[in-house]
Amino acid sequence: MKTEAESLLPLPQATFHILVALADEDRHGYAVIKDVAARTGGALKLSPGTLYRSMDRMVQQGLIREISSRPARDMGDERRRYYRITPFGREVAMAESRRLAQMLDLARARGLAPRKV
Amino acid sequence: MRIYRLLLYLYPASFRADYGDEMAAIFRIRLRNARGAARIALWFGVLHEVIMNAPAVHWDILKQDLRYTARTLNRAPGFALTAILVTAFGVGANTAAFSVADFVLLRPLPFALPDALVRACEGPRTGAGWGCMNELSPANYRDFKAMSSSFEAMGAFTGSAGNLVGIGEPRRLAITPVTPDVLPLLGVTPALGRVFDTREDDRRAAVISYGLWQSQFGADPSVLGRTVHLDGVPHTIIGVMPRGFYFPTRDAQLWTALTFQNEDYADRTNTYIHAVARLKPGVTFEQARADLEVIAARLARDYPETNAETGISFFRMRENMSPRFRLMLMALGGASLCLLLLTCANLANLLLARAATRERELAVRAALGAARERLMRQLVTESLILTLLGGAAGLFVAAAGVPLFASLVPDTLPIATEPRLDLRVIAFATLFTTLPALGFGLFPAIRAGRRTTFDALREGVRAGGGAKQRLRAVLVTVEVTMSVVLLITSGLLIRAVWRVQAIDPGFRPQNVLALNMALPRPKYDKPVERVQFYDRVLARVRALPGVQSAAFTSGLPMVITGLVTAVEIPGREVPRARRDVVSHRWVTPQYFRTMGIPLHRGRDVEDGDGGDRAWVAVVSASFAERYWPGQDPIGRTFRHLDDTRTVVGVVGDIKVRGLERTSEPQIYLPAAQAPVPFPGAFDPKDLVIRHSGPGNALVSAVRQIVRSIDAEQPIADVRAMDEVIAGETASRRGQLQVLGVFAVVAILLSAVGIYGLLAYTVSQRSQEIGVRLALGADPARVGRMILADGMRLALFGIVPGVLGAYAAARGMSALLFGVAPSDPATFVTAVAVALLTVFAGTLVPAWRAVRLTPMSVLRTE
Numbered sequence: 001m002k003t004e005a006e007s008l009l010p011l012p013q014a015t016f017h018i019l020v021a022l023a024d025e026d027r028h029g030y031a032v033i034k035d036v037a038a039r040t041g042g043a044l045k046l047s048p049g050t051l052y053r054s055m056d057r058m059v060q061q062g063l064i065r066e067i068s069s070r071p072a073r074d075m076g077d078e079r080r081r082y083y084r085i086t087p088f089g090r091e092v093a094m095a096e097s098r099r100l101a102q103m104l105d106l107a108r109a110r111g112l113a114p115r116k117v
Numbered sequence: 118m119r120i121y122r123l124l125l126y127l128y129p130a131s132f133r134a135d136y137g138d139e140m141a142a143i144f145r146i147r148l149r150n151a152r153g154a155a156r157i158a159l160w161f162g163v164l165h166e167v168i169m170n171a172p173a174v175h176w177d178i179l180k181q182d183l184r185y186t187a188r189t190l191n192r193a194p195g196f197a198l199t200a201i202l203v204t205a206f207g208v209g210a211n212t213a214a215f216s217v218a219d220f221v222l223l224r225p226l227p228f229a230l231p232d233a234l235v236r237a238c239e240g241p242r243t244g245a246g247w248g249c250m251n252e253l254s255p256a257n258y259r260d261f262k263a264m265s266s267s268f269e270a271m272g273a274f275t276g277s278a279g280n281l282v283g284i285g286e287p288r289r290l291a292i293t294p295v296t297p298d299v300l301p302l303l304g305v306t307p308a309l310g311r312v313f314d315t316r317e318d319d320r321r322a323a324v325i326s327y328g329l330w331q332s333q334f335g336a337d338p339s340v341l342g343r344t345v346h347l348d349g350v351p352h353t354i355i356g357v358m359p360r361g362f363y364f365p366t367r368d369a370q371l372w373t374a375l376t377f378q379n380e381d382y383a384d385r386t387n388t389y390i391h392a393v394a395r396l397k398p399g400v401t402f403e404q405a406r407a408d409l410e411v412i413a414a415r416l417a418r419d420y421p422e423t424n425a426e427t428g429i430s431f432f433r434m435r436e437n438m439s440p441r442f443r444l445m446l447m448a449l450g451g452a453s454l455c456l457l458l459l460t461c462a463n464l465a466n467l468l469l470a471r472a473a474t475r476e477r478e479l480a481v482r483a484a485l486g487a488a489r490e491r492l493m494r495q496l497v498t499e500s501l502i503l504t505l506l507g508g509a510a511g512l513f514v515a516a517a518g519v520p521l522f523a524s525l526v527p528d529t530l531p532i533a534t535e536p537r538l539d540l541r542v543i544a545f546a547t548l549f550t551t552l553p554a555l556g557f558g559l560f561p562a563i564r565a566g567r568r569t570t571f572d573a574l575r576e577g578v579r580a581g582g583g584a585k586q587r588l589r590a591v592l593v594t595v596e597v598t599m600s601v602v603l604l605i606t607s608g609l610l611i612r613a614v615w616r617v618q619a620i621d622p623g624f625r626p627q628n629v630l631a632l633n634m635a636l637p638r639p640k641y642d643k644p645v646e647r648v649q650f651y652d653r654v655l656a657r658v659r660a661l662p663g664v665q666s667a668a669f670t671s672g673l674p675m676v677i678t679g680l681v682t683a684v685e686i687p688g689r690e691v692p693r694a695r696r697d698v699v700s701h702r703w704v705t706p707q708y709f710r711t712m713g714i715p716l717h718r719g720r721d722v723e724d725g726d727g728g729d730r731a732w733v734a735v736v737s738a739s740f741a742e743r744y745w746p747g748q749d750p751i752g753r754t755f756r757h758l759d760d761t762r763t764v765v766g767v768v769g770d771i772k773v774r775g776l777e778r779t780s781e782p783q784i785y786l787p788a789a790q791a792p793v794p795f796p797g798a799f800d801p802k803d804l805v806i807r808h809s810g811p812g813n814a815l816v817s818a819v820r821q822i823v824r825s826i827d828a829e830q831p832i833a834d835v836r837a838m839d840e841v842i843a844g845e846t847a848s849r850r851g852q853l854q855v856l857g858v859f860a861v862v863a864i865l866l867s868a869v870g871i872y873g874l875l876a877y878t879v880s881q882r883s884q885e886i887g888v889r890l891a892l893g894a895d896p897a898r899v900g901r902m903i904l905a906d907g908m909r910l911a912l913f914g915i916v917p918g919v920l921g922a923y924a925a926a927r928g929m930s931a932l933l934f935g936v937a938p939s940d941p942a943t944f945v946t947a948v949a950v951a952l953l954t955v956f957a958g959t960l961v962p963a964w965r966a967v968r969l970t971p972m973s974v975l976r977t978e
Contacts, residue, residue: 029136030143047162048143049128049170052136057177081139 005092008061009099014046014054019063019085019093026067028080029055055083063089118145121163127171129178130490178491182498189499193471197503199869200467204507204554206862207460208546209514214453214855215542216515217522218446226435226531227361229304230395233269235402236437237261237392237409240430252388255381257416257427261392264412267405271394272298273375274365279347280637281371282829284333289635289833291368292347294375300324302395303364310341310356312372319374323352327360329370347373348637363531365391385423393434406431438527441932445525445852448929452603452859457549459599462592463866464554468500469589470873493559500554508547515543521855525848586878590910593870597914597951598921600863604947605922606929607856612943613934614849623771624674625713626838630812631673632819633834635802644728648789650826651705651801657822663810668708669788669801674773675841680798681781685756686744699740700773700781701757703788703801709735709768711807712838719751719766726787733787734762737770740782757784760792776845777934805838812837849932864951867914868958875907875962886969900967907959908952915948922947 011019021027021035032055033046046054058064064083085093107113121144125137144163151159190197225231239251253261253273262271274295281288297319300312308327313319323345325334334340344351352373363369375390396405406429413429479492519537526532641647651669658667672680683697706722709715717738726733734757741750741764750764762784773780788801808815816835823830879886886899926938936943 029139030146033143047166047170048136048140049166049174052132052140053170053174053177056132056135056174060181080142 003095005088005095008063008092009096011092011096012054013044014050015058015063016093016096017044017046018051018054018058019089019096022064022083022085023090023093026082026084028082030080032083058089059083062086063092118148124163124167127167128174129494131178131488131494132174134488134490178494179498182495183502185495186499186502190502196467196471200464200503201507201510203460203463203467203866204504204547204550205510205514207457207464208508208511208543208550209518210855210859211453211457211546212511212515212543213518213522214449215546216519216537217525218450219542220532220537221438221446221526221530222443227305227363228434228531231435232433233396233398234303234434235394235396235405235431236434237394237429237431239388240428251430253390253392254385254388255377255390256383256385257388257424258390258392259377259382260416261409261412261429264415265405265408267397267400267408268394269397270298270302271392272296272302273390273392274299275375275390276365277373278635280635280829280831281333282346282349282831284345287829287831288333289633289831290329290347290370292371292373293365293369294373296375299364299393300358300372302393305359305362307356308359309338310354312356313374319355320376321350321352322355322374323347324356324358324372325354326358326370327362330357347371349640361533363533365393366528366531367533368528385420402433434531437529439529442525442527442848444929444932445848448606448925448932449522449525449852449855451925452606452856455599455603456859456863457546459596459863459866461550461552462595462599463870464504464550465556466589466592466596466870466873468554469592470877473877496559497555500559501551504547504551504554507550508543511546512543518855521851523851525851586874586881589874589877593867593874593910594914596863596867596870597911597955598918600860600867601915601918601947601951602921602925603856603860603863604950605919605944606925607853607860608943608947609926609933609936609938609940610849610853610856612936612940613932614846614853616934616936617776617846617849620772620776622674622776622842623714623769624838626842628808628812629712629838630806630808630815631676631834631836631838631841632804632806632816632832633802634804634823634830634832635797636800636830638797641800644789644791644793644795647791647800648727651788653826654804654822655705655707658804658806658819661815661818663808663815665807665809666707666711667804667806668711669705670708670712670803670805671703671788671799671801673803673805673838673841674712674771675775675845676803682758684784687754687756687761698781700783701799702783702785703791703799704785705788705801708785708805711805712771713807714771715769717767717769718749719764721766722785722787727789730790732760732762732790733765735766735768735785736764737768737783739770740784741767743782757786758792762786776842864954867951868954870958871907871910871955872958872961874910875903875959876965878906879903879962879966883966883969886966890969896967899969900963903963903966904956904959907955907963911952911955915951918951919944919948 017036017040018032020039021032027035029048029051033048033051037045055064059066064085067082067084104113118141121141122137125133125140128137147159148156226234228234238253239257252275255273258273262268265271272295274293277292277294279290279292281290295313297313297315300307307324309330310324312324313322325340330336330340334343340354340357343354345354346352358372364372381387394405396402409429409431413424413427417424417427482492483489636647636650641650655667655669658664671677680702681698681700684699685697704722706724706726709721719735722733722735734755736750744750744755745753750767753764754761755764756762768783768785770780771783772778773783791799804819806812806815806819820832823832889899890896922944923939926933930938
């Protein structure tokens with residue numbers, strides 16, 4: 001019997017990265033885009049459309065939630081919508097990480113991956 | 118920046134409202150940071166992104182809505198099922214009816230430029246109308262063709278039949294001899310080979326139909342050049358017509374060349390051909406008719422003896438059908454439109470009723486922050502799903518319905534028997550039902566968006582305004598009106614069918630079996646050989662167990678409706694006048710006994726009535742009455758085909774031309790007293806057998822007898838005479854079945870509509886009723902009040918329904934066979950049925966109202 005978190009796996013790439021970006025602090029959309037780009041060394045550039053489409057779905061799935069707006073320093077003084085990861089979101093992110101780790105172990109056992117990253 | 122804002126409009130409004138500002142803000146930052154080429158790259162990226170993402174977001178929402186729809190419909194399966202069934206029936210019935218109507222009345226015939234194709238034959242002096250009063254003679258045809266200037270081409274054809282021998286089982290075929298002009302002027306190229314050509318000698322050539330090529334020649338591509346024997350005469354196959362080519366009717370299987378010799382032009386009363394022509398471009402139908410009428414007048418002046426009473430019958434090929442078929446189809450079209458309206462009204466009613474119960478749900482969702490646009494979108498999805506499911510189910514209803522209509526396709530048109538489903542019609546009908554579904558589906562969302570949500574929440578179950586109730590009442594009234602129209606018109610048609618079925622055909626069709634075996638010429642040119650064949654077959658058939666009597670005739674009543682000639686009465690100076698036309702049949706002894714035609718006076722045709730005895734005739738009562746009113750006809754004489762005949766017997770009249778048509782008086786002549794030459798069409802060819810046991814058992818025994826006498830002689834068209842009679846009313850009964858189903862469904866739908874409305878009213882007014890009851894009102898009076906509400910609605914619907922039905926009945930009075938369009942019995946019965954059904958629909962809500970107690974009402978609040 002799958003848990004509710006496992007039923008969402010595997011996560012789309014954008015969803016996983018958004019969860020990771022929100023893991024340590026609440027961010028607004030643009031900050032998520034920048035964080036993902038920075039962490040992947042510019043390899044993954046989320047477009048605003050993809051971002052908000054993903055976040056819309058994630059809100060409905062209960063992975064993240066919107067918290068009350070506050071001014072964003074890097075966007076002048078406009079009030080932005082900030083998002084926070086929910087406990088369920090953390091659970092799902094952990095489950096996805098475990099899944100990825102298991103896959104990596106399997107690949108490593110057959111010599112398909114480096115011993116140490 | 119503005120462009121970016123515009124691009125955002127590709128996203129759903131709710132998404133734009135939620136994230137548009139954010140996305141615009143991000144874009145602004147990026148735009149600020151990008152310079153030169155980077156800016157262009159940014160724009161391309163943005164375009165790409167929007168085009169990829171916007172449909173995806175729409176799809177996300179659609180998926181959500183579909184899931185939600187599935188859930189809500191699952192929660193109200195009764196509603197969903199009713200809505201789908203109602204739509205399916207309305208859409209299906211309409212698609213079937215209009216597919217058939219379009220097929221028969223509107224769709225162009227499968228020829229090149231079919232609108233220019235016309236038919237001509239002889240008619241009364243100033244004849245219009247449809248069909249042929251009489252065929253043309255070759256001489257008149259030649260003159261019409263030579264003197265007219267309105268036609269690009271004109272050809273002639275006639276009907277014939279022959280035995281095809283040499284390939285498989287011997288087979289009886291419908292053969293159409295055509296002049297070389299006919300097939301080319303239709304503009305259809307053969308699938309294989311060529312058609313007849315004036316330059317070649319095609320007198321021994323044959324063109325075969327696709328169907329015959331498939332069935333008899335196994336679709337053999339090397340069929341061209343093969344020789345087949347038609348009534349013993351070798352013919353070479355020169356062409357195969359394509360699939361779906363029918364001319365002049367769908368029975369035609371083989372075409373031979375029709376040529377005229379000089380002697381064919383000698384007698385202008387020798388009428389046996391039809392003309393088909395193509396109008397010159399720019400010449401109208403009316404101009405061509407005027408052209409022909411001038412020629413007919415000239416021929417009447419030049420040849421008064423033969424042409425004085427001969428006019429021209431001229432009609433479009435498309436219109437070669439009895440007006441009854443046209444009217445039947447129009448009546449059906451009207452009925453199915455009624456049903457479609459009724460369906461829409463019913464669907465609207467259902468959705469309104471549902472909207473009332475959902476108002477609270479929508480108000481809650483709106484209060485929880487759902488945008489009005491999202492709610493509307495959700496409801497649109499729901500309505501669309503319902504109607505699309507209904508439309509899809511309607512496809513099955515239509516597919517099942519179309520064969521029911523096959524009897525309504527006239528066999529006089531060159532088209533296939535079975536119409537195909539018209540997908541355009543089903544799309545249209547679905548669209549038509551979608552519109553009200555959308556309109557009434559959106560109704561609650563618009564209300565939910567407009568009013569302050571708290572009102573709806575506060576009002577609780579009493580939500581729903583008077584305006585909506587009135588609208589529903591109007592819809593129910595419309596339903597009642599439509600169903601009353603359908604009930605009355607189908608009632609009238611039932612009465613008409615009863616009347617037609619009650620007509621005495623003049624013979625007893627029960628337990629009479631008929632088998633067709635035409636003797637081919639020139640093999641049976643000698644009368645003696647034919648008579649020998651009849652005698653040998655009859656002797657052995659009569660000896661079969663279960664056979665009471667058997668005889669041959671030259672034409673079964675209602676099957677062969679023609680075969681008419683003029684007679685002359687000695688001492689009366691009106692030779693060959695058209696009013697002396699009689700229907701003549703050549704028969705063997707026992708014919709009247711076998712068919713059950715009563716012998717009034719004198720005697721039957723006897724075995725001794727051969728060429729060596731005085732030539733005799735048996736005549737029908739109306740013939741005797743026409744020429745010798747009030748006198749004894751036995752022993753009187755008349756001239757027929759240049760022979761003098763003495764009347765030896767009088768029999769009852771029969772309906773030769775069919776139950777609903779007037780027939781000429783009949784004369785019966787002994788098969789053994791046939792003049793020479795004798796046209797094959799006059800040959801006795803239908804063997805009729807009166808039997809006591811099951812008729813089917815006889816067929817193989819008769820086949821064996823015929824085979825042992827002439828192995829090359831095919832037997833075609835085995836039928837029971839009572840089936841022939843039933844066929845007379847088949848198209849009427851087919852139409853009636855469909856109309857009847859429409860009417861029953863209509864009245865049931867109206868009853869459901871009234872029930873739904875009243876049930877809702879009762880639940881709405883339960884508090885008021887409860888208070889009344891608490892204040893001492895009589896429960897019976899409350900019940901009567903609800904009943905009165907329902908009956909008032911019914912009356913509002915019935916009055917226009919009765920008027921509409923009367924108007925419709927007037928329009929189709931030609932179908933009513935003498936039943937008055939205002940037939941009181943039908944009207945009273947139909948109205949009573951409508952009232953009773955509505956009454957049944959109001960009973961449950963009224964009962965519920967009576968059962969209400971003040972306590973139960975207060976408890977639910």
